Amino acid sequence: MTGIQASKANARTRGTRRFRPDPWAAGALVITAIVALPVLTVLGAAFFPTENIWPHLWETVLPGYIFSTLELMAGVATGTILIGVSAAWLVTACDFPGRRIFEWALVLPLAMPAYVVAYVYTDILEFAGPVQGLLRDIFGWRTVQDYWFPEIRSLGGAIVVMTMTLYPYVYLLTRSAFLEQSSGVGEAARTLGCSPWAAFRRVSLPMARPSIVVGVALVLMETLNDFGTVDFFAVQTLTTGMFNVWLVMNNTGGGAQIAVVMLVFVIFLLVAERAARRKRGYHDTSTRPRLPVRFELRGGRKALALLVCAVPILIGFVIPAGLLTSYAIEFYDVSLNNRFPQAAFNSILLAALAAAIAVMIGLFLAYAVRLRKSTLLRNLARFASLGYAVPGAVLAIGILFPFGAFDNAVDSFMRGAFGISTGLILSGTIIAILFAYVVRFLALAYGTLEAGLGRVTPHMDDAARTLKHGPAQALIKVNLPIIRGSMMTAGILIFVDCMKELPATLLLRPFNFDTLATYVYQFASDELLEECALGALTIVAAGIIPVILLTRVMGRNRPDQELSVV
Amino acid sequence: MKYRLLAAMALIVAPMATTTAASAAEVNVYSYRQGVLVQPLFDAFTKETGVKVNVVFAKKGLIKRLQAEGRNSPADLVFTVDIGRLAAVVNAGLAQPVKTAALEKAVPATYRDAKGLWYGLTLRARLLYTSKDRVSKGAITSYEDLADPKWRGKVCTRKGDHAYNIAMLAAYIGHYGEAKATAWLKGVKANLARKPQGNDRAQVKAIMEGVCDIAVGNHYYMALMLKNDKQKPWAASANLVFPTLAGKGTHMNVSGVMMTKHAPNKANAIKLMEFLTSKKAQGIYANVNNEYPIDPNVKASPLLESWGKFPRDTVSLDTIAKNRSAALKIVNTVGYNNGPVTN
Numbered sequence: 001m002t003g004i005q006a007s008k009a010n011a012r013t014r015g016t017r018r019f020r021p022d023p024w025a026a027g028a029l030v031i032t033a034i035v036a037l038p039v040l041t042v043l044g045a046a047f048f049p050t051e052n053i054w055p056h057l058w059e060t061v062l063p064g065y066i067f068s069t070l071e072l073m074a075g076v077a078t079g080t081i082l083i084g085v086s087a088a089w090l091v092t093a094c095d096f097p098g099r100r101i102f103e104w105a106l107v108l109p110l111a112m113p114a115y116v117v118a119y120v121y122t123d124i125l126e127f128a129g130p131v132q133g134l135l136r137d138i139f140g141w142r143t144v145q146d147y148w149f150p151e152i153r154s155l156g157g158a159i160v161v162m163t164m165t166l167y168p169y170v171y172l173l174t175r176s177a178f179l180e181q182s183s184g185v186g187e188a189a190r191t192l193g194c195s196p197w198a199a200f201r202r203v204s205l206p207m208a209r210p211s212i213v214v215g216v217a218l219v220l221m222e223t224l225n226d227f228g229t230v231d232f233f234a235v236q237t238l239t240t241g242m243f244n245v246w247l248v249m250n251n252t253g254g255g256a257q258i259a260v261v262m263l264v265f266v267i268f269l270l271v272a273e274r275a276a277r278r279k280r281g282y283h284d285t286s287t288r289p290r291l292p293v294r295f296e297l298r299g300g301r302k303a304l305a306l307l308v309c310a311v312p313i314l315i316g317f318v319i320p321a322g323l324l325t326s327y328a329i330e331f332y333d334v335s336l337n338n339r340f341p342q343a344a345f346n347s348i349l350l351a352a353l354a355a356a357i358a359v360m361i362g363l364f365l366a367y368a369v370r371l372r373k374s375t376l377l378r379n380l381a382r383f384a385s386l387g388y389a390v391p392g393a394v395l396a397i398g399i400l401f402p403f404g405a406f407d408n409a410v411d412s413f414m415r416g417a418f419g420i421s422t423g424l425i426l427s428g429t430i431i432a433i434l435f436a437y438v439v440r441f442l443a444l445a446y447g448t449l450e451a452g453l454g455r456v457t458p459h460m461d462d463a464a465r466t467l468k469h470g471p472a473q474a475l476i477k478v479n480l481p482i483i484r485g486s487m488m489t490a491g492i493l494i495f496v497d498c499m500k501e502l503p504a505t506l507l508l509r510p511f512n513f514d515t516l517a518t519y520v521y522q523f524a525s526d527e528l529l530e531e532c533a534l535g536a537l538t539i540v541a542a543g544i545i546p547v548i549l550l551t552r553v554m555g556r557n558r559p560d561q562e563l564s565v566v
Numbered sequence: 567m568k569y570r571l572l573a574a575m576a577l578i579v580a581p582m583a584t585t586t587a588a589s590a591a592e593v594n595v596y597s598y599r600q601g602v603l604v605q606p607l608f609d610a611f612t613k614e615t616g617v618k619v620n621v622v623f624a625k626k627g628l629i630k631r632l633q634a635e636g637r638n639s640p641a642d643l644v645f646t647v648d649i650g651r652l653a654a655v656v657n658a659g660l661a662q663p664v665k666t667a668a669l670e671k672a673v674p675a676t677y678r679d680a681k682g683l684w685y686g687l688t689l690r691a692r693l694l695y696t697s698k699d700r701v702s703k704g705a706i707t708s709y710e711d712l713a714d715p716k717w718r719g720k721v722c723t724r725k726g727d728h729a730y731n732i733a734m735l736a737a738y739i740g741h742y743g744e745a746k747a748t749a750w751l752k753g754v755k756a757n758l759a760r761k762p763q764g765n766d767r768a769q770v771k772a773i774m775e776g777v778c779d780i781a782v783g784n785h786y787y788m789a790l791m792l793k794n795d796k797q798k799p800w801a802a803s804a805n806l807v808f809p810t811l812a813g814k815g816t817h818m819n820v821s822g823v824m825m826t827k828h829a830p831n832k833a834n835a836i837k838l839m840e841f842l843t844s845k846k847a848q849g850i851y852a853n854v855n856n857e858y859p860i861d862p863n864v865k866a867s868p869l870l871e872s873w874g875k876f877p878r879d880t881v882s883l884d885t886i887a888k889n890r891s892a893a894l895k896i897v898n899t900v901g902y903n904n905g906p907v908t909n
Contacts, residue, residue, distance in 0.1 A: 506626075507626070
């Protein structure tokens with residue numbers, strides 16, 4: 001070997017080990033740095049508090065917060081897996097009456113803000129509500145001392161409400177995984193003597209596991225940062241505790257410290273998710289999923305399948321939507337005024353923009369990670385997703401400070417150099433809100449697209465590369481058409497979530513600016529359910545259209561359709 | 567293609583993304599109070615002066631926003647309830663003193679900052695609501711009584727760390743010190759009928775439902791319930807008690823207004839402050855939200871007048887603000903929000 005050759009080889013081996021600044025890695029780094037800003041701001045406040053009340057918190061309320069948070073998460077995880085996975089399997093692998101309707105209707109509760117569902121069920125199930133009233137009339141009871149009735153404002157109530165509004169995450173992702181599985185796999189299992197149930201348990205379910213885990217991780221992160229429901233039900237979780245310390249006690253350090261405890265929870269979730277995904281071999285090598293044979297359910301099984309699919313829709317959507325509709329009709333004149341259409345417009349525009357941006361960024365990150373296969377990059381991308389677990393109000397504060405600092409620095413510079421004051425460029429604009437949405441919901445895009453890309457075999461990329469396609473072309477021509485469903489899923493999940501987002505919007509918005517959520521909140525915060533029914537219903541409606549769109553898009557993957565693979 | 571999309575987005579976003587800085591005839595308000603409550607006042611102000619009022623309403627975190635925006639903040643005024651939040655803005659160094667003859671004439675010295683850093687606008691009494699059927703008149707007359715073991719399992723309140731309850735406990739500390747306040751809160755916790763939950767009105771509803779006999783709530787909720795068809799029966803189930811603290815009188819909190827340190831529209835902001843303390847605005851306040859006017863020369867609403875006069879507690883608002891963080895610690899130490907369970 002000549003000297004030149006040796007040094008070349010040397011450079012090459014070193015080059016592969018070194019972190020090469022190619023555009024994908026560099027872009028991912030820049031994005032991560034920007035997106036992580038709010039979280040870093042919170043971390044900074046936690047570790048350098050002005051008045052350290054950690055010992056006090058640890059001795060008094062914190063253990064209780066942690067314990068009830070764990071209970072809540074365990075309950076919601078169990079509930080959403082049970083409902084989400086079984087419903088997804090029923091509608092993809094079995095045939096029974098109404099299946100085609102259930103397919104999309106099962107997603108409907110996603111459009112319901114959990115806190116609104118909480119209000120509705122309190123209204124129905126509390127002492128003065130219709131259910132208990134009817135029971136009292138029938139049995140002649142008079143006061144609460146006369147009988148026992150489950151307390152809706154409790155940990156159990158919170159678990160039920162959150163399960164019923166969050167299970168669609170698990171359902172959607174699991175169903176999407178079942179659909180993207182080549183039917184040949186299931187059929188092969190059947191020809192090998194598996195019953196449909198065994199084929200599900202031994203083949204479909206393990207193959208879908210990454211998606212289920214992602215779904216549950218999303219659900220648990222939503223659970224962690226829910227404020228409206230737990231506050232209303234008086235469940236003492238980390239979120240409610242943090243709000244009290246941060247915004248009532250006005251102790252930034254203490255609030256941030258509780259936020260860090262929550263981040264520990266999230267990191268644990270992310271690690272668990274990754275561990276579950278590591279057992280790979282899930283790539284589907286077939287390029288043509290064909291319409292599998294659904295097996296028809298009869299008799300008792302048919303009835304059970306109907307029940308499993310119908311009950312979540314009833315509880316999570318039909319009943320609350322029905323009550324809201326009746327209120328909306330009754331209180332039409334109170335709720336409809338000239339600010340309403342503008343608020344609806346603002347909501348839809350912001351949510352659509354945020355969804356588009358987040359999906360693009362999430363795709364960029366997920367693909368960069370796939371290209372580089374760098375653990376560092378993957379961990380950075382995961383770190384960028386942490387914003388999902390930070391409650392909206394805290395995220396907002398984490399945005400306010402770096403944005404404010406940036407604006408004031410630019411202003412000082414411009415004043416010094418040119419004598420012009422630029423004032424606030426980012427703070428108090430819808431850019432701040434958009435940034436908050438993207439940071440908050442990037443995890444949805446990244447998680448969904450990473451899982452989607454994970455199901456595309458790397459051989460596809462390799463094949464494209466042998467055809468002299470660059471990474472970008474490989475992405476556009478090969479991966480995009482295959483993960484189109486995942487992209488739509490991510491975009492729609494984010495759109496719907498942004499429509500519902502409240503605390504960050506409240507705090508970051510410009511003057512005289514309302515979204516549907518802030519508009520509804522004016523009334524809802526005073527427990528005036530009737531007055532806010534119309535607004536709440538509009539949020540729901542605006543969420544339903546894309547949700548139906550979503551199931552349509554995903555359904556289209558299903559028939560024997562030519563995938564545009566080069 | 568991607569760039570074209572971005573450009574299109576920028577075009578849509580740009581016109582919406584303007585932050586209004588100082589301009590001719592407007593004043594910018596960060597409000598902790600809901601639009602429905604304050605909008606009639608702002609409308610009246612705009613009608614009278616031609617000055618436009620821009621509002622951001624949020625119940626939490628506006629102080630942080632003010633802090634982050636620093637000297638370029640567009641906000642002129644902060645509009646809030648609870649002495650704790652007024653004090654928080656002052657402590658963060660985000661307020662600037664304002665002194666005018668009109669303001670000092672309208673607002674009694676007890677209800678404004680000595681340096682003019684904040685001015686009270688309305689007063690809110692923290693009362694007891696007692697069951698008409700189950701609690702005889704005169705059976706409970708003081709906040710201290712809430713801890714009396716004879717009310718075991720009879721008391722309902724909202725969460726202990728809510729600003730209204732924190733201020734009440736801070737006033738208690740003002741009279742008795744932290745040790746006695748802790749003992750008192752333990753007693754109240756032991757008397758709770760259920761885990762603290764809901765807002766003040768929900769406690770009165772619980773009286774109607776027979777869950778509890780005594781609830782703590784601000785006075786104006788009675789007026790609000792009487793105006794709402796669905797809530798009228800709740801109101802009808804309860805009597806109002808104006809309790810005393812240390813034999814002095816009823817605990818009062820304020821809603822108030824303050825000018826931010828970097829207010830860009832100072833002149834208009836002062837106009838609005840003076841308007842809010844004027845007889846006209848005080849009259850609107852009194853009738854729209856049934857709060858007690860800060861100006862003793864303005865009559866309260868007929869309903870409030872019908873409840874009669876009552877002595878007010880003597881602990882100063884400064885003391886209450888100072889004792890707030892001690893109060894919150896006591897709430898945590900006692901585990902108040904866990905409800906009547908022992909722990």
